[in-house]
Every structure is written in structure tokens, then in C-alpha cells.
Amino acid sequence: MMYAHWYNGTHNCKTVFDAYFRKLPFGNGFAVFAGLERIVNYLNELKFDEAAIQYLAGQEERYDPRFLEELRNFRFTGNLYSMEEGTLAFPNEPLIRVEARVFEAQLIETAMLNFMNYQTLLATKAARIKQVAGDDQLLEFGTRRAQEADAALWGARAAYIAGFDGTSNVLAGMRFGIPTKGTHAHAWVQSHESEEEAFERFAAALPGQVILLVDTYDTLKSGVPNAIKVGLKLKEQGKKLLGIRLDSGDLAYLSIRARQMLDEAGLNEVKITASNDLDENTIFNLKAQGAKIDVWGVGTQLITAGDQPSLGGIYKLVAREVDGEYVPAIKISGNPEKITTPGIKEVYRIVNRATGKAEGDYIALQGEEDAVQGQSLKLFNPTHTFIRKTVANYDAYPILKPIYIEGKQVYSLPGLEQIRQHHKEQLKLFWPEYLRKLNPELYPVSLSQKLWNMKMELIDKHLGQRP
Ligand SMILES: Nc1ncnc2c1ncn2[C@@H]1O[C@H](COP(=O)(O)OP(=O)(O)OP(=O)(O)O)[C@@H](O)[C@H]1O
Ligand SMILES: O=P(O)(O)OC[C@H]1O[C@H](OP(=O)(O)OP(=O)(O)O)[C@H](O)[C@@H]1O
Numbered sequence: 001m002m003y004a005h006w007y008n009g010t011h012n013c014k015t016v017f018d019a020y021f022r023k024l025p026f027g028n029g030f031a032v033f034a035g036l037e038r039i040v041n042y043l044n045e046l047k048f049d050e051a052a053i054q055y056l057a058g059q060e061e062r063y064d065p066r067f068l069e070e071l072r073n074f075r076f077t078g079n080l081y082s083m084e085e086g087t088l089a090f091p092n093e094p095l096i097r098v099e100a101r102v103f104e105a106q107l108i109e110t111a112m113l114n115f116m117n118y119q120t121l122l123a124t125k126a127a128r129i130k131q132v133a134g135d136d137q138l139l140e141f142g143t144r145r146a147q148e149a150d151a152a153l154w155g156a157r158a159a160y161i162a163g164f165d166g167t168s169n170v171l172a173g174m175r176f177g178i179p180t181k182g183t184h185a186h187a188w189v190q191s192h193e194s195e196e197e198a199f200e201r202f203a204a205a206l207p208g209q210v211i212l213l214v215d216t217y218d219t220l221k222s223g224v225p226n227a228i229k230v231g232l233k234l235k236e237q238g239k240k241l242l243g244i245r246l247d248s249g250d251l252a253y254l255s256i257r258a259r260q261m262l263d264e265a266g267l268n269e270v271k272i273t274a275s276n277d278l279d280e281n282t283i284f285n286l287k288a289q290g291a292k293i294d295v296w297g298v299g300t301q302l303i304t305a306g307d308q309p310s311l312g313g314i315y316k317l318v319a320r321e322v323d324g325e326y327v328p329a330i331k332i333s334g335n336p337e338k339i340t341t342p343g344i345k346e347v348y349r350i351v352n353r354a355t356g357k358a359e360g361d362y363i364a365l366q367g368e369e370d371a372v373q374g375q376s377l378k379l380f381n382p383t384h385t386f387i388r389k390t391v392a393n394y395d396a397y398p399i400l401k402p403i404y405i406e407g408k409q410v411y412s413l414p415g416l417e418q419i420r421q422h423h424k425e426q427l428k429l430f431w432p433e434y435l436r437k438l439n440p441e442l443y444p445v446s447l448s449q450k451l452w453n454m455k456m457e458l459i460d461k462h463l464g465q466r467p
């Protein structure tokens with residue numbers, strides 16, 4: 001497409017694209033936007049180096065050398081607006097808007113969607129797990145099962161944004177400052193003559209971090225009693241057994257029994273960690289069964305987003321420059337939900353001043369800023385327009401922030417702690433009915449009347465052209 005634009009002399013035409021998703025993952029009521037940091041890293045480094053030019057020169061498309069010369073000077077020179085990481089996002093509203101030469105805007109589509117889709121999916125899955133875990137500690141244990149190494153690293157970051165407390169991925173600790181936490185594997189126990197010896201040696205090496213895996217041979221007959229022996233010895237030395245880990249069997253029953261045994265031995269402070277194919281449903285059920293688990297190690301189901309391995313985020317052309325002016329663009333589909341919303345748009349989060357809670361998101365055309373300054377605002381469902389409400393006494397917060405203006409990064413990436421905090425504050429903005437895990441209420445995302453009218457006119461215009 002880049003070549004075809006260059007060949008036809010349209011490559012410098014300005015275009016506007018929106019990145020958004022149509023359907024929330026996991027039946028959740030919201031998504032947690034993530035991926036911006038990696039998008040910024042990508043755009044800052046985006047260029048065609050000599051090796052790339054050479055590779056393209058050898059392809060069967062037989063690119064004109066002047067095109068390859070153009071690529072040599074390629075960099076991102078456009079504008080990019082985005083939600084901040086950790087922000088709650090909803091279907092059919094732009095999460096990112098790109099305004100750039102079509103040459104650039106088109107190239108970055110796939111990479112941007114890759115980063116946005118995976119990280120947003122992961123942060124959303126992690127938010128669901130966080131919701132059931134409450135104040136229990138959550139550890140990300142997924143690296144060995146992730147869809148390759150990048151997914152492990154950025155997935156650990158996304159999980160931390162949404163409320164996980166640590167990761168077993170040490171590179172994620174080094175790169176992003178996420179606390180690294182973990183225990184030991186069965187192999188540690190298997191590589192000693194006895195379980196007791198294995199526990200003692202582990203405690204000797206890492207006296208401040210001892211969490212012992214107790215299920216290698218027999219959890220209640222051998223693992224927990226041996227851990228208690230080591231725990232009591234550590235106590236005598238003024239040190240502490242931090243915890244035990246259960247990794248198989250009935251985690252409710254075993255944790256209740258292990259808790260009793262630890263308490264009877266006077267080791268009330270020793271925490272119980274559980275792992276083994278956990279997700280929000282097993283954790284919810286284990287808690288309902290009265291499991292005595294303080295720390296949850298979650299791997300495969302989180303890092304692969306096991307129940308929905310992809311977010312269907314898309315990137316659609318919404319405006320293009322014609323004779324020096326932007327004109328809105330639309331894509332029609334037989335499926336009304338797939339019809340795009342044309343034009344350059346702002347997204348506002350409408351917050352009720354009396355309750356401090358979000359009433360809905362409101363998408364208006366650029367230049368329509370007055371629409372959200374009035375005494376009252378009409379929100380309606382763009383597909384089922386009879387579903388409507390009027391909000392008075394509100395604040396309208398624009399949620400797309402400028403990240404690049406004319407290719408210059410104008411946004412300083414916040415630290416991870418700040419992003420995590422922002423996410424926590426976002427959650428407080430919403431009524432619980434939108435946040436609940438099962439059958440949440442549909443959060444209203446409305447179009448301005450002007451935008452809705454314009455969309456309908458464009459639909460009429462294009463359908464009118466049909467034979
Ligand atoms: N009390 C419980 N209620 C509901 N689910 C549980 C309970 N205890 C464990 N589970 C879950 O049931 C599944 C058991 O899986 P599986 O049968 O493969 O494990 P296992 O045989 O105990 O251990 P291993 O990993 O050694 O095979 C896991 O996902 C685990 O988290
Ligand atoms: O179950 P997850 O949520 O992915 O959590 C990570 C799992 O990885 C480790 O197991 P390991 O790779 O040794 O396999 P196994 O315990 O299932 O045999 C650990 O003991 C957990 O069970």
C-alpha cells in the first residue's frame with residue numbers, strides 16, 4: 001500500500017485513523033488500556049535501515065529505487081493522541097487517534113494494533129483477577145507459558161498496571177521496576193536426598209525470602225511438617241519463614257489444613273501461596289470455599305488470556321485530506337456494529353459533579369467543544385437511540401491526550417507506579433454495576449447529535465449510490 005501510494009503520488013495525503021475495539025473481552029464491563037509505552041518506543045525508533053532497504057530491494061515487487069530512497073528518510077512526523085495507560089476503555093470509542101501522511105499512518109497500523117491489543121487484553125484479564133483477589137497478593141508466574149518472550153515481558157507489565165503485586169520475570173523487574181517475587185520449583189526438592197534437607201538448604205541460602213513448595217511428595221504428611229520444622233528453626237534464629245506454596249490437589253482443603261497445622265505450631269505469620277492453573281474463576285471459587293490462601297501465583301491463564309486469547313482491536317480510516325481540508329470517511333457494513341464512525345473526534349468522560357461518578361463517554365467532532373460546556377448533555381445509544389438520558393451538573397474530561405505533535409513527542413511517559421495509581425483512580429470513577437465481573441451493565445458511549453447526524457448522512461449517501 002505504501003508503494004502504491006508513492007507510485008500514484010498520494011503518499012503525502014493526510015489521513016486520520018482511529019484505533020478502537022468493538023467488543024469487550026471476557027464478558028467484562030470495561031477494558032484497561034495499555035500499550036502506549038511500547039508504541040512510543042516503536043515510533044521513536046521507526047526507520048528503514050540499510051538492511052531493511054536491501055531486503056526490500058531484493059523483493060519480487062521490484063520497487064522503484066526512488067521509493068526506496070524515500071524510505072531511507074522515513075520517520076513518523078504526524079500527530080498521535082492516545083488514552084493514558086491504565087484508563088478504562090469501552091467499545092467503539094477511539095483509544096488512539098493518528099493524524100499523519102497516509103504513508104506513515106498506514107505503515108504503523110499493524111504494529112500499533114499488536115501492542116495495543118495484547119497489552120490491553122492482558123491488563124483487562126489482570127483487572128478481573130485483581131477484582132476477585134481483593135487485598136490478597138497477586139504474583140504473575142506466566143513467562144514459561146507465554147506466547148514467546150516479548151509477550152511475557154509486556155504481559156507482566158500490563159498485569160502490574162492492573163493491580164498485580166509482583167512478577168517472577170526478573171527482566172520485567174529490571175526493565176520496568178516491577179517487584180520480583182517467587183518461590184522454588186519441585187526440581188529443588190528432587191535434587192536433594194530429602195525434602196527436609198532441601199528446605200534447610202534453601203533457607204540457609206535465602207534467609208529473608210523463604211517460601212517452600214510443599215507438594216513434591218505429600219503435602220500434609222511430609223511437605224507442611226518439614227516446612228514447620230524449618231520455620232521453627234528460623235524463628236529460633238530470629239529469622240522468619242515467609243510462606244509455603246501449594247501447587248496441586250484440592251487447594252481449598254489443603255490450604256485450610258495447612259493453615260491449622262502452621263497455626264498450631266505457632267507459625268501464624270507464615271503465609272500460604274497457591275498456584276496451579278489459577279484464574280479469576282478458580283480464585284473466586286476457592287475463596288467461596290473458605291480457602292486459607294494469602295498469595296496467588298497466576299501463570300498460564302493470565303499470560304495467554306486463556307479464555308479469550310485476542311482483543312479484536314481495529315484501526316480505521318475516519319478522515320482524509322481533500323484539497324487541503326479533511327473530509328470524513330466511513331466504512332459501511334451489512335452489520336450495523338461494523339459501520340465506522342467518521343470524522344476527527346474527541347472523547348469526553350462525563351462525570352457527575354454530585355456523585356463523582358462517570359455517567360458515560362461522549363464522542364464529539366473536533367471543533368464541537370461547546371457541546372460539552374452546556375448546562376445539560378443528552379447521552380444516547382448510537383444504535384438503539386431510544387436508550388437515552390440527560391446529564392446535568394457534569395464535568396467533561398477529554399481522554400485522548402496529545403502524545404506526538406508533528407512527529408515530536410510532547411508527552412513524557414509516566415512511571416509505572418503512576419500508571420498503576422491512575423488505574424486505581426479510574427476504577428473509583430465507575431459505579432460497581434459497570435465493574436462487576438459477571439453480566440455487568442452496559443456503560444453508555446454516546447455520539448454528539450452533530451456527529452450522529454453526520455454519520456447518518458454519510459450512510460445515506462453511500463447506500464444511495466448502490467444500484
Ligand atoms: N477446591 C478447589 N475448587 C476448585 N478448583 C480447584 C480446587 N482445588 C484446585 N482446583 C483447581 O483445579 C485444577 C486441578 O488441576 P489438575 O487436576 O491438573 O491438578 P492436580 O492434579 O491437582 O496437580 P498437577 O498440576 O500436579 O497435575 C487446577 O486448576 C486447580 O487450580
Ligand atoms: O499453573 P500456572 O498458572 O501456569 O502457574 C505457573 C505454574 O508453573 C509452575 O509449574 P510447572 O511449569 O513446573 O508445571 P506443573 O506444576 O504444572 O507440573 C508452577 O509450579 C505453577 O504451577
Ligand SMILES: O=C(O)c1cccnc1
Nearest residue numbers: 141168181182183184299
Ligand atoms: O516462583 C515460583 O514459584 C514460580 C514462578 C514461575 C512459575 N511458577 C512458579
